[in-house]
Amino acid sequence: MKLPKGISDLLHETGQLSSFVVRFFKEGFKPRYEWEELFKQAFINGYKSLPLVGITAFIMGLVLTVQSRPTLAEFGATSWLPAMIAISIVREIGPVITALICAGKIGSSIGAELGSMKVTEQIDAMEVSGTNPFKFLVVTRVLSIAFMLPILVILADLIAIYACYIGVNFKDVVSWKLFYNKVFNSLEYSDFIPALVKSFFFGLTIGLVGCFKGYNSQKEQKELDMLQILL
Amino acid sequence: MDNTNIILKIEGLCKAFGSNVVLNNFNLELIKGENIVVLGKSGSGKSVLIKCIVGLLKPDKGNIHVFDTNMLELDQESLDKIRIKIGFLFQNSALYDSMTVRENLEFPMRRHWISLTSSEVKNLVEESLDNVGLLHAINMMPSELSGGMRKRIGIARTLIMKPKLILYDEPTTGLDPITSREIVQLMLDLQKKYHTSSVIISHDMSVAKLTANKIIVLLDGRNYAEGTYDELKKSSDKNINQFFEFAS
Numbered sequence: 001m002k003l004p005k006g007i008s009d010l011l012h013e014t015g016q017l018s019s020f021v022v023r024f025f026k027e028g029f030k031p032r033y034e035w036e037e038l039f040k041q042a043f044i045n046g047y048k049s050l051p052l053v054g055i056t057a058f059i060m061g062l063v064l065t066v067q068s069r070p071t072l073a074e075f076g077a078t079s080w081l082p083a084m085i086a087i088s089i090v091r092e093i094g095p096v097i098t099a100l101i102c103a104g105k106i107g108s109s110i111g112a113e114l115g116s117m118k119v120t121e122q123i124d125a126m127e128v129s130g131t132n133p134f135k136f137l138v139v140t141r142v143l144s145i146a147f148m149l150p151i152l153v154i155l156a157d158l159i160a161i162y163a164c165y166i167g168v169n170f171k172d173v174v175s176w177k178l179f180y181n182k183v184f185n186s187l188e189y190s191d192f193i194p195a196l197v198k199s200f201f202f203g204l205t206i207g208l209v210g211c212f213k214g215y216n217s218q219k220e221q222k223e224l225d226m227l228q229i230l231l
Numbered sequence: 232m233d234n235t236n237i238i239l240k241i242e243g244l245c246k247a248f249g250s251n252v253v254l255n256n257f258n259l260e261l262i263k264g265e266n267i268v269v270l271g272k273s274g275s276g277k278s279v280l281i282k283c284i285v286g287l288l289k290p291d292k293g294n295i296h297v298f299d300t301n302m303l304e305l306d307q308e309s310l311d312k313i314r315i316k317i318g319f320l321f322q323n324s325a326l327y328d329s330m331t332v333r334e335n336l337e338f339p340m341r342r343h344w345i346s347l348t349s350s351e352v353k354n355l356v357e358e359s360l361d362n363v364g365l366l367h368a369i370n371m372m373p374s375e376l377s378g379g380m381r382k383r384i385g386i387a388r389t390l391i392m393k394p395k396l397i398l399y400d401e402p403t404t405g406l407d408p409i410t411s412r413e414i415v416q417l418m419l420d421l422q423k424k425y426h427t428s429s430v431i432i433s434h435d436m437s438v439a440k441l442t443a444n445k446i447i448v449l450l451d452g453r454n455y456a457e458g459t460y461d462e463l464k465k466s467s468d469k470n471i472n473q474f475f476e477f478a479s
Contacts, residue, residue, distance in 0.1 A: 120325060121322070122327055124287055125319070127287060127314075128285050128286075128287065129314065129315075129392075130312070131338075
């Protein structure tokens with residue numbers, strides 16, 4: 001029995017992605033370790049993503065506060081606002097929104113970069129110069145995103161909470177000390193830890209999918225140029 | 232023939248992609264100091280041939296001996312060691328876009344000659360760029376270079392590891408005749424200076440005329456004809472003649 005083309009393509013790609021992931025874990029733990037490239041990629045993927053993540057987190061914290069306040073005010077519960085916003089940001093919204101931004105920004109730029117390198121034979125050039133391109137290009141990029149995403153999430157959480165403080169003070173007058181106490185008395189380690197662990201795996205997934213798409217790219221160079229322009 | 236003089240020996244090489252047979256019992260023997268030009272039409276399998284030599288593609292059948300080592304029996308580590316002794320100039324030069332010219336040249340050295348000091352690396356990079364007349368481009372990005380400059384930088388990067396065997400994949404494709412001539416002259420000058428041997432993949436007869444000690448015509452995946460430029464020019468075979476007709 002012959003499978004429909006769509007299904008067989010899906011199964012084929014799933015198989016390829018699985019073997020790519022297995023190769024990542026096999027090569028990632030073997031020396032030689034590409035520390036220099038890892039730090040370079042951490043700078044590019046982490047530090048350079050901070051402005052976008054920061055602006056989004058600020059808007060997210062502010063809007064969430066301003067939009068939630070009227071409902072809480074109806075029940076006379078505006079004093080719960082800092083704790084409610086902080087918990088929802090730290091537990092779920094912060095990691096998810098940051099991961100979505102990074103998937104759009106970092107994942108696609110890695111896909112386009114590696115795709116372009118593949119099409120212009122730069123990956124082959126690296127291989128014939130006696131360098132393992134998978135280790136140099138893929139392992140470093142994936143690990144850098146996996147480790148930088150939790151850091152970006154922490155920063156995004158802090159920025160969003162600060163934006164919440166500003167939002168709360170639009171209508172009320174709350175000192176920073178009181179706000180700080182309200183927020184951190186309501187948060188526990190069990191709010192932070194799962195969120196950070198989750199972010200690590202979000203980062204790993206973003207990196208692996210972006211690298212897989214780029215490393216196995218068969219596209220024409222002009223399509224990749226267009227993609228890079230769009231990004 | 233003394234075996235120590237054989238740089239590259241290919242025996243019965245076969246490679247197919249599905250039902251498309253690209254190489255079918257191809258043979259080649261390259262002697263020290265010699266240049267072999269492999270001539271063939273587009274899609275005849277020339278690039279597949281040199282990718283097999285350097286281990287980027289795995290042939291279905293046959294043997295490839297480089298410096299008396301069977302490339303097909305090597306593990307990854309040994310293959311990487313041999314690859315350092317082989318230079319490869321890609322059709323589009325394949326310079327790393329995210330690196331400057333200096334970093335492009337430093338890249339293989341920093342990875343394999345880790346005992347070199349920074350000043351030794353700097354001197355080697357400058358010497359290599361001076362060889363190709365582009366010392367002034369040392370801090371430029373590949374996107375700022377013209378086609379001819381990219382080729383020259385590609386040659387400099389190929390030569391920086393002092394390879395004994397150089398594989399050129401269409402070295403003059405996309406260049407105007409004057410720049411092509413300059414690149415060919417540069418290849419010859421550098422060969423004289425560094426005593427290298429080369430396999431040159433091309434369909435450009437002027438390259439073949441100026442560089443080849445021997446020409447192999449690749450047709451239907453096999454050695455269709457072999458000889459010097461003058462020998463092949465005299466041939467009455469129309470498959471061989473067409474290369475010379477279009478060149479003239």
